[in-house]
Amino acid sequence: MKALSTLLMVFLMSFTLFAQTENNLVKKEKVGDLEKVTIFYDSGELHQIGYILNDKLHGEWKSYDKEGNKLAKANYENGNKVGKWFFWNDGILSEVDYSNNRIVQVSTWDKLETQLVSN
Numbered sequence: 001m002k003a004l005s006t007l008l009m010v011f012l013m014s015f016t017l018f019a020q021t022e023n024n025l026v027k028k029e030k031v032g033d034l035e036k037v038t039i040f041y042d043s044g045e046l047h048q049i050g051y052i053l054n055d056k057l058h059g060e061w062k063s064y065d066k067e068g069n070k071l072a073k074a075n076y077e078n079g080n081k082v083g084k085w086f087f088w089n090d091g092i093l094s095e096v097d098y099s100n101n102r103i104v105q106v107s108t109w110d111k112l113e114t115q116l117v118s119n
Contacts, residue, residue, distance in 0.1 A: 034058065041066055053078065 027038040031051070039048040043066060050061030056079030063072040075083040081098040097105040 050074075050076075 025040045025042065025047075027040075029036045029038075034051040034053050036051055037049070038046065041047045045066050045068065046064050048061060048063045050057065051059040053059075057076035058078060059076065061072075061074045061076065062070065063074075065071050070088055072088070073086045074081070075085065075098075080101040082101075083098060085096040085098065087094040087096070091110065093109045095107045095109075096103055097107075
């Protein structure tokens with residue numbers, strides 16, 4: 001069930017970007033070879049921020065809820081989903097690993113769980 005909700009979040013994040021491209025809720029600015037895109041909610045709060053290269057999503061994208069809490073952190077390379085994506089939802093962190101635009105692995109952590117990572 002957690003994997004399904006994570007996949008739904010991935011779909012909604014991609015859909016939202018393209019659903020709002022032609023109104024005053026989207027700010028675009030040139031940053032070197034990239035185009036920085038900032039998308040706002042109707043209320044003016046930050047919704048998403050990321051970059052486009054050659055009309056394709058590129059680099060890091062972040063998505064926020066209306067209260068400013070981070071919902072997702074994603075990575076694109078020339079329009080393809082790559083690397084680790086992170087989704088925050090009701091105290092649960094989901095990590096989705098992408099390779100060649102396909103999901104390789106999904107991991108989830110509850111905020112009550114503690115993980116110790118050492119070198």
